[in-house]
Amino acid sequence: MTDTPSTAPLDTTVAHSARVFNYWLGGKDHYPVDRELGEQVASSFPEIVELTRADRQFIIRTVTHLAREEGVRQFLDIGTGLPTADNTHEVAQRVAPDSRIVYVDNDPMVLSHARALLTSTPEGATHYIDADLLDPEALLAEAREHLNFSQPIGLNIMGTLGHFPADERTYALARAYVDALPSGSFLALCDSTDTSQQIVDSAAVWNENAALPIHLRTPEEIGRFFDGLELLEPGVVSVPFWRPNPAEVGRISEVAHYGGVARKP
Numbered sequence: 001m002t003d004t005p006s007t008a009p010l011d012t013t014v015a016h017s018a019r020v021f022n023y024w025l026g027g028k029d030h031y032p033v034d035r036e037l038g039e040q041v042a043s044s045f046p047e048i049v050e051l052t053r054a055d056r057q058f059i060i061r062t063v064t065h066l067a068r069e070e071g072v073r074q075f076l077d078i079g080t081g082l083p084t085a086d087n088t089h090e091v092a093q094r095v096a097p098d099s100r101i102v103y104v105d106n107d108p109m110v111l112s113h114a115r116a117l118l119t120s121t122p123e124g125a126t127h128y129i130d131a132d133l134l135d136p137e138a139l140l141a142e143a144r145e146h147l148n149f150s151q152p153i154g155l156n157i158m159g160t161l162g163h164f165p166a167d168e169r170t171y172a173l174a175r176a177y178v179d180a181l182p183s184g185s186f187l188a189l190c191d192s193t194d195t196s197q198q199i200v201d202s203a204a205v206w207n208e209n210a211a212l213p214i215h216l217r218t219p220e221e222i223g224r225f226f227d228g229l230e231l232l233e234p235g236v237v238s239v240p241f242w243r244p245n246p247a248e249v250g251r252i253s254e255v256a257h258y259g260g261v262a263r264k265p
Contacts, residue, residue, distance in 0.1 A: 019109065020210070022084065037209045041202045048202065051255040055159055055190060058239035060086050062188040062261050063154070065232075065243065067095035070263075072154040072186060074147045078133055078177070079160030080105040088156060089126045097123040102146050104129045104139060133160065136176040152184040158259075162191040163212045166221050174225050181264055189225050190239050190259025192216055199256040222258045229262035236260040 012031045019034040020041075030038075041048055066072040073096055077088045080103040092099035103126070105111065111130055120126035127146045131139040147153060155177055164170040178187055194200055194216040207213045223236040234241065239259045240252040 022081070037206070040209070041205055047196075047198065047255060051192070051199075051257050054240045054255045055257055056084070056086065058190055058242055058257075058259055059088065059156065059158055059188075060091050061243055061245070062259075063088050063091040063156070064095060065261070066154045066186055066188070067092045067099060070152075070154075070186065072152055073099050074151060075099065075101045075154040075156060076104070076143055076147060076177075077101060077156045077158075078104045078139075079157060080110060080128075081159075089120060089124070093121045093124050097121040100125045100127075100147060102127045102129060102143050104131050104133070104143070106130055106132050134173065136173065136180070140177070140180050149180065150182055152186070153181050154186045154188060155181060157187070157189045159191055159257075161189070161225070162214050162216065165215050166217045171224060171227075178229070178264060183264055185264045186261055187226065187229060187264070188259070188261045189222070190257060191222060193219055193222065193256050193258045195219065195238075195254075195256045195258075216256075219258045223260070226260060226262040229264055231260055231262045 013033060019030040020038045023030040023035055023038040063075065066075075072092075075088055075092055080088075088103070089099065089101040092101060098121075101120075101124070105128075111128065125146065129139065129142045131142055133139065143149075157174065157177075161170055161174060164173070174187075174189075178185075181187075192199060192203070192214065195218075200216065203214045203216055219236060226236065234243070236258055237260065238254040239257050240255060242259060242261070244252055
């Protein structure tokens with residue numbers, strides 16, 4: 001695995017979303033400030049742990065589908081977060097060992113763990129880019145060093161754009177990445193929605209304490225990220241309902257986290 005060096009300092013005095021999510025997922029890579037906020041949010045919104053796990057399962061199912069059913073062999077994962085079980089490269093390379101994955105984040109703690117944990121099969125490749133989502137030109141230039149932009153790419157933006165306001169600038173930002181992809185590529189995206197009062201209240205708690213704010217969207221606003229693309233069935237839905245495994249049918253319930261997968265014509 002190769003990567004570019006990080007220059008951003010590691011701040012352990014303010015809660016960070018990647019570390020709080022790691023705490024909710026049962027990981028070990030977090031600090032007291034992260035655990036404190038995680039517990040504070042969970043006390044007002046106990047379903048947050050279920051939501052976080054549903055997000056992870058959505059990633060597993062979408063990557064599996066793209067690799068197995070759509071033949072995608074390249075993935076650009078923006079907003080990676082801390083490595084945990086069943087990361088994108090592990091899921092993709094279980095289906096197709098020759099898959100190539102580029103992870104993108106700009107958190108120094110994520111970078112240090114990525115160097116150690118985001119390894120690859122001998123047939124494939126895994127790279128980490130320390131880059132800013134807000135600078136598509138620079139990020140894509142680095143991604144092109146590792147991915148072939150003349151062949152389909154699976155672009156994953158999971159639980160990341162909620163840190164940006166629900167306005168036209170954020171849609172334009174996402175579009176800049178989609179526009180750079182070749183025909184036959186896919187966008188897989190999910191984020192938290194304002195579909196329960198509990199998550200609205202917990203977002204207010206989060207925004208008072210975390211370094212990065214959360215901007216909740218309506219399901220329709222999540223759907224706008226797929227404008228101009230061909231949505232796969234069942235469209236934009238609460239993530240547990242996106243092509244659940246047969247054993248899960250009848251046992252799943254809605255969470256305030258919506259997403260979908262779409263093909264670029």
